[in-house]
Amino acid sequence: MKQIYLDHAATTAVDREVMQAMTPYFTERFGNASSLHTLGRDANQALTRAREEVADAIGANTEEIIFTSGGTESDNLALRGVLREHKGHIITSSIEHPAILKTCQYLERIGCDVTYLPVDADGLVDPGDVESAITRETRLISVMHANNEIGTIQPVNEIGAIAADHEIPFHTDAVQSFGKTELDVRKMNIDMLSLSSHKIYGPKGVGALYVREGLKINPLMYGGSHEMSIRAGTENIPGIVGFAKAASLACERFKSDTAHLMKLRDMLINGMFDSIDDVFLNGHQAKRLPNNANLRFMFVEGEAMLIHLDLKGIAASTGSACSSASLDPSHVLLALGIPPEDIHGSIRFTLGRENTEKEIKYVLEVFPTIIEKLRAISPLTRR
Amino acid sequence: MEYSEKVMDHFLNPRNVGDIPDPDGTGEFGNPVCGDVTQVHIKVKDDKITDIKFKTFGCGAAIATGSMITELAVGKTLDEALAITRDDVADALGGLPPVKLHCSNLAADALYAAIQDYQAKNKDV
Numbered sequence: 001m002k003q004i005y006l007d008h009a010a011t012t013a014v015d016r017e018v019m020q021a022m023t024p025y026f027t028e029r030f031g032n033a034s035s036l037h038t039l040g041r042d043a044n045q046a047l048t049r050a051r052e053e054v055a056d057a058i059g060a061n062t063e064e065i066i067f068t069s070g071g072t073e074s075d076n077l078a079l080r081g082v083l084r085e086h087k088g089h090i091i092t093s094s095i096e097h098p099a100i101l102k103t104c105q106y107l108e109r110i111g112c113d114v115t116y117l118p119v120d121a122d123g124l125v126d127p128g129d130v131e132s133a134i135t136r137e138t139r140l141i142s143v144m145h146a147n148n149e150i151g152t153i154q155p156v157n158e159i160g161a162i163a164a165d166h167e168i169p170f171h172t173d174a175v176q177s178f179g180k181t182e183l184d185v186r187k188m189n190i191d192m193l194s195l196s197s198h199k200i201y202g203p204k205g206v207g208a209l210y211v212r213e214g215l216k217i218n219p220l221m222y223g224g225s226h227e228m229s230i231r232a233g234t235e236n237i238p239g240i241v242g243f244a245k246a247a248s249l250a251c252e253r254f255k256s257d258t259a260h261l262m263k264l265r266d267m268l269i270n271g272m273f274d275s276i277d278d279v280f281l282n283g284h285q286a287k288r289l290p291n292n293a294n295l296r297f298m299f300v301e302g303e304a305m306l307i308h309l310d311l312k313g314i315a316a317s318t319g320s321a322c323s324s325a326s327l328d329p330s331h332v333l334l335a336l337g338i339p340p341e342d343i344h345g346s347i348r349f350t351l352g353r354e355n356t357e358k359e360i361k362y363v364l365e366v367f368p369t370i371i372e373k374l375r376a377i378s379p380l381t382r383r
Numbered sequence: 384m385e386y387s388e389k390v391m392d393h394f395l396n397p398r399n400v401g402d403i404p405d406p407d408g409t410g411e412f413g414n415p416v417c418g419d420v421t422q423v424h425i426k427v428k429d430d431k432i433t434d435i436k437f438k439t440f441g442c443g444a445a446i447a448t449g450s451m452i453t454e455l456a457v458g459k460t461l462d463e464a465l466a467i468t469r470d471d472v473a474d475a476l477g478g479l480p481p482v483k484l485h486c487s488n489l490a491a492d493a494l495y496a497a498i499q500d501y502q503a504k505n506k507d508v
């Protein structure tokens with residue numbers, strides 16, 4: 001059975017054009033970008049071009065892009081790169097990706113202070129809270145651009161302006177928003193920004209950290225003088241070339257992609273509301289990624305829904321932890337103030353470029369029956 | 384994580400789902416680990432479970448163990464039913480993934496609660 005893949009926030013398939021761009025760099029153009037011979041220079045040119053493409057995609061200068069192994073490393077590098085030698089205070093939100101939250105917990109263990117800002121019921125950080133959390137010790141503000149579970153888009157413009165006023169560097173994790181929302185690091189007063197390739201139809205294991213010129217950060221990795229001496233290690237040229245191709249395709253197709261995604265997303269959300277009772281949307285209705293539909297169905301549990309969907313050939317994901325090794329309910333949905341038993345009924349559909357209206361129609365056809373079936377055996381069903 | 388064929392069968396076609404209109408005993412157990420809930424109703428005659436029904440708000444394993452325990456308990460004496468352990472349920476299902484072992488608590492404890500409810504109501508008989 002052909003899978004209907006509605007889990008693009010988890011990862012995406014590599015685009016054919018991206019694949020084509022990468023392929024020669026595995027075999028005939030395999031040089032090390034540090035080598036002086038022709039093959040090396042060829043690899044170095046590819047690296048420079050890739051850097052330009054990624055920089056252009058976010059309005060940065062070429063030398064402000066540091067290639068990494070992905071979003072997780074970029075987040076680690078941003079936080080630990082700023083705070084490791086100058087212990088101090090960092091402000092973040094309570095709904096960040098674990099790549100930020102776990103790094104913050106580590107920083108606390110080595111003597112830093114962290115403020116985890118609350119969010120409102122839609123998942124929004126209040127920029128006023130950011131401003132009031134600032135102390136004389138604050139070294140960094142890190143608030144994600146768009147949330148991976150609920151798709152809520154934060155007011156990064158306002159937060160960036162506040163950070164700039166106080167001359168505190170501002171980092172944002174744009175792994176989920178890249179290619180789906182406008183991104184301009186200059187206009188948005190962003191000093192550091194994390195990107196990942198595999199969420200934008202590029203290969204896995206590649207990403208970048210943008211670091212504004214003049215901001216000094218410490219490396220996590222010591223070795224050769226690659227990547228402005230901030231990230232040692234022979235560059236993953238095929239991966240980087242693929243990432244850059246994916247980034248420029250994302251820019252090229254931005255208008256049509258977002259329009260397509262929004263149309264399908266709204267069709268899915270409205271269709272669910274029309275055919276099923278006791279359903280809620282998790283996250284903000286408008287300030288939301290064009291491809292995210294995170295829905296909460298009362299009286300049913302996420303994993304049970306997922307298995308039924310999987311048997312119908314539909315791949316989605318759950319905010320409920322019952323499907324993963326950890327049984328704790330999602331920290332994001334908890335932060336919205338949703339009771340834990342309701343959190344269990346949450347399911348996340350994240351759409352992608354290749355999804356079609358026909359696929360959404362099929363989902364809307366089979367899903368009500370799944371909910372009906374599960375509610376029939378649930379002791380919690382409204383009596 | 385992968386469920387056994389038996390688990391999938393009981394998850395997709397749960398046996399003995401529902402309520403008993405006039406039950407002799409009712410038990411409910413909520414899993415403190417994940418918040419899931421199973422409810423069991425029983426009919427008892429001559430110290431034997433003659434009918435049993437369950438409902439579950441929970442994961443695939445919770446639904447399958449609810450279904451399986453109804454099959455294991457029906458026709459048993461109360462003492463025999465009380466002796467059914469959560470491992471018995473998991474074994475009867477061909478095993479559960481390690482992270483899902485706690486889910487089999489739900490069904491077993493809901494059954495115990497139903498039997499205790501019956502016994503409390505029938506102390507003087």
Ligand SMILES: Cc1ncc(COP(=O)(O)O)c(C=O)c1O
Nearest residue numbers: 070071072097099148175176196
């Ligand atoms: C918001 C966010 N940040 C960071 C990451 C980690 O990125 P990567 O998988 O490239 O390490 C992800 C992806 O799971 C994410 O959604």
Ligand code: FES
Nearest residue numbers: 417419442445486
């Ligand atoms: S009963 Fe909650 S995860 Fe299985």
